[in-house]
Amino acid sequence: MKKKTTIYDIAAKLGLTAATVSRALNNNAKISLNTRKLVLETALEMNYEQNKLALALKSGKSYNVGVIVPRIDSNFFSSVIRGIEEELYPKGYHVIICQTNNQENLEIEKINSLLNVQVDGILMSISNANLEEDKGFNKLIRNKNTPLVFFDRKKDIKGVSSVTVDDFKGGYDATKHLIDQGCRRIAHLFNDRKFEIFNNRFLGYRQALLDNGIEFDESLEIETMSNVAEGRKSAKVLLDMDSPPDAIFSSSDFAALGALQEIKECGLRIPEDICIVGFSNEPFTKFMELTTISSVDQFPMEMGKVAAQVFLEEVGNTQDSKITKNIVLTPELIVRKSSLKCKEG
């Protein structure tokens, strides 16, 4: 059984035409009941399976979508992809994965690569916010046949839909929660503000302070990359201050963890002395041995599902009047031990 059987094989065996077989198989056209039954039986017998490649070429639809992420082995992105796959598979689509490692050139290259294999759409989280509108994107946009949907990290390009999370609200809620816990000197570990997501968390933090009559203190705002070591370093700086903060809101769970470790090592208590809230709801935040970490959940799987739905709408929409959707999901603050002073919260 080397070669796969085609409709021609079936046709030959039955003394029919491929056209007839095709129609019988598709139940569609008016084929006599007899031949239809005959074809169906023979197809089963000969182990026939439709070659979707041929179909794709003929129909112009590959039923493949490409997903581009910086890396797949991060809880956030793999959860988004899970959502995408679960939403799209039942509709007949397959999901092709591409990683960029945050390299701009790879980003463009993989977009083109996906277009070459005739994907019906591309869902992506851009790695670099600074990216000017260049070749790859322009080509995507110009040729309206291939819908593009951004998720989480988007670029403002007209005609391109996006699904993001309300980072401003996330930052705001986290900060407000800390204020409600009685904290007044609230530090913020923020990440590169050139990224919309980080900037919005920052702005939410500032606004919450403002709304509650707390003046922001720039010395409490420390740029910190998203890893444990950097979190520790920033915490050290904060603890060395004359009047250290009584809370830290970190735009990254990893930095939050680093801060937590540093603070505990200095003999301070969490949340009694210093409250901590992170961002992203990484799995480990709830897997702490003692002090689970409060964090902001972004519902990545849900984000994937919604992005998939937006894509489905766009491919389904035959009109030229494509409506651009910019969907913003609402994040949710998950309060855990690291920030819960009063149990009656």
Add this chain to the structure above:
Amino acid sequence: MKKKTTIYDIAAKLGLTAATVSRALNNNAKISLNTRKLVLETALEMNYEQNKLALALKSGKSYNVGVIVPRIDSNFFSSVIRGIEEELYPKGYHVIICQTNNQENLEIEKINSLLNVQVDGILMSISNANLEEDKGFNKLIRNKNTPLVFFDRKKDIKGVSSVTVDDFKGGYDATKHLIDQGCRRIAHLFNDRKFEIFNNRFLGYRQALLDNGIEFDESLEIETMSNVAEGRKSAKVLLDMDSPPDAIFSSSDFAALGALQEIKECGLRIPEDICIVGFSNEPFTKFMELTTISSVDQFPMEMGKVAAQVFLEEVGNTQDSKITKNIVLTPELIVRKSSLKCKEG
């Protein structure tokens, strides 16, 4: 710019034939330097991009591989997939993701689905070890055109290659390490032994005890599912014993964490009173605030790369004499605070 340009468009513009254009584009046949240059320039001008779908249909190679996992949003599987993608993309392949949620029927369905879209190979981690050799697998094997490679969780089918980790050694090393730390009553939280991987960890544990003159005690061997709550439950059982263990080797990091939490809450110290070693080296094991958890690293990304290499060999091998490879990777015990009594380890 609605429609994509094809070689026919180029040919028409140049008063040539598609055949000539194709050859010029492929540098291959003997096309005069003039026309070649002309074609190349025009192609660039018209923004031509090869339609890989047409190529795939013609050549019989889609340059797509399917990867089937129970779920993608687990650190282990997403790391494997990362490895696969990084290894395969440079060779011109794209990776299609499928999830089974551990449902057997979905497993078969997705195999067939992938075969229908003409993937050049399938890499998979089976969800259920009990699976009898049924339709989907048989079809794959019978039609030797599509290589199949198992990773991590395999099935013994002749003619099918696999890449796994030496779970026996992982279990052995973890246990031996605990013995070296002076532990003598070593408990084991194991998972469903119908799975080869869990059974091998179990056997490694037993063998290490045997080799070091420690008799195994069945009451210290508790079947425990891979989650925090179950880990706590089992730890409770162990702590309630007349002579509780002085160490726990868990076949799951999640169960290990549960045990750690339970033990700490009971006021016992780790590692002084009880040592703990987990399995899988989940990210959170090193992100503990105080007591980082020792664990066995399975090098999932490496596993993905190796599985991809095996696939590449199999597609590259035109001979009918396919050699089945069963590669076993060596895991590595990562010793952390939860099991390190003597600092001079």
Add this chain to the structure above:
DNA sequence: GCTTAAATTGCAATCGATTACAACCTAATT
């Protein structure tokens, strides 16, 4: 200047499926 070989390019089939249109047969209507 004519034959022959070499260099280019075109023709047409192929991959596997779909589908508009044509053709055929059968049975019903007048």
Add this chain to the structure above:
DNA sequence: AATTAGGTTGTAATCGATTGCAATTTAAGC
């Protein structure tokens, strides 16, 4: 009995690229 409608099936083009073979042009050899 002839016309017609309806039901079935075949013919051939199409999707976009590749490739063996044929055809043509060009250049070389004598």
